[in-house]
Amino acid sequence: MSKQLSKKIIHAITIVSLFGVAISSMAMLSLELTQGTRSRLPIAIVSLEGEQALSADRQTSRIVMDDLNHSGEFSVFSGAQLPEQPQALEDIHVSRWHGFSPQYIVFGKVHPVGVDQYTVEASLVNLYRGQEGDKLPPSAVIFKKSYTVNEQQLRRVAHQMSDDVYSSLLGVSGVFSSKIAYILVQPGKTPTQPNYHLVVADYDGYNPRFAANSNQPMMSPAWSPDGHQIAFVSFQKTLPAIFIVDIRTGILQQVTALAGINGAPAWSPDGKNLAFVSSQTGAAKLYVIDLASRQVSRLTDGLSIDTEPHYMPDGRSLVFTSNRGGGPQIYQYTFATKRVERLTYVGDYNASANISPDGKWMTLLHRDKNGFNVAVQNLMTDQFKLLTHDNEDESPKFSPNSQLILYATHTGHKHLLAIVSVDGQIHLLLPANDGNIQEPSWSK
């Protein structure tokens, strides 16, 4: 074929295809839709085949359902709310789902594979990814995963599945495998001498275990950024001092030995320094200790009480509570300039500030005529919003993904842990141990 001819053919093809496009776009009707309904992600969770043989608190589908409900990002549908209960992709009849809300579905199976060994298999599927007849194409499967574990580990695997669903759909990590720490006060041999425990548990309160125990008060647990250590205040010695426990080894070390009261430890984001409070010169003031060299430097001075430091995620400044303006309010201390700036102006009592890991929000304890409640302040706009109305709340702490806030609350005479979402939409109480739960902290 000559060059000339092939050029002509190409030319002709171009004209034909241009013509073709022109025809089809003329024939095609263009529509524009601007109206819909806002919704959390609608997802169906089907009971896993074979999980009925397990106790309720080890059933993957129940745990995943709870996790996704807790997250505030999903509308979960299950049981009779579903048109069918598929156990595999082939079981799904697409047309049956059209009148129903779910857009995604989780199903799978649990089967024993030996003595105390189970294989858990679960799939996340997009119900609207095209169809072949009344069936979904294989490309509708977003993931299919399986884990083999013993019975003790079934909750962990379910949380992992929840994290997989959360991150696959939302593109950010879930919190379902994270840990919390808190102080548990239980009755001791005599009513005047209770026992104190530093407890580490799953984020939902399950699997609690003791990381440190004492017959003297413990307070203010704070997770190290790597999640291996917890700093806390112990009254074991005559005056309160700061200790660090390694939760892998149980090894305990004392960090501060300044005169007076030492408390309120806060880790720097790189894990190298601890900010804390000491009253060695009289009023409570902020200090920082370099954990490697044990060198201590003082940050604030004056007659006011400065306490409850918490680092900003970039490590360049920290927020703290001070009564330097009269009542307690939140201030920000910047290391480079040593300058202090007031951050809160709503009401006459704001304390216990905690910054979200993404740096966008500050949660704090706000007191008004009703009592103590959890509030958030948007750090960009300074917009302030009350999230709880329990009137007896304390110690709000952000989740590692900045979506949820863990805090301590009271119902009747019981102290409990509760979670509220940063938009205030989700409220839940965590299962309670015997005894009083205080001062939670959420691992990174």
Place this chain on the structure above:
Amino acid sequence: MVDQYKGLILEAIGQHWLVPTGVSPSLACQLMITVGEQGNVDTVQLIKSSGNVLLDQSAIAAVYKASPLPLPSDKDAAAVFKQLRLTLKPEQILES
């Protein structure tokens, strides 16, 4: 007549459109839809992504959920709706 059915089709799809929380109203995605003779949705193709996967997927799901789409009973009039180019913009979203 065509305009009346355009409106009915948009209403049907809009009723099924569950817009994910936190999506910016300035985003838009575009779909190509082929419709069978009975109004059944045969294929939905994403021809322009909004850049937000969840918004794209919510749009595609809305179209499938609205199947069969309302079509004029007259065959020639219905043929106009054989292929649709649908732009979805979450500008007027009801808070559920």
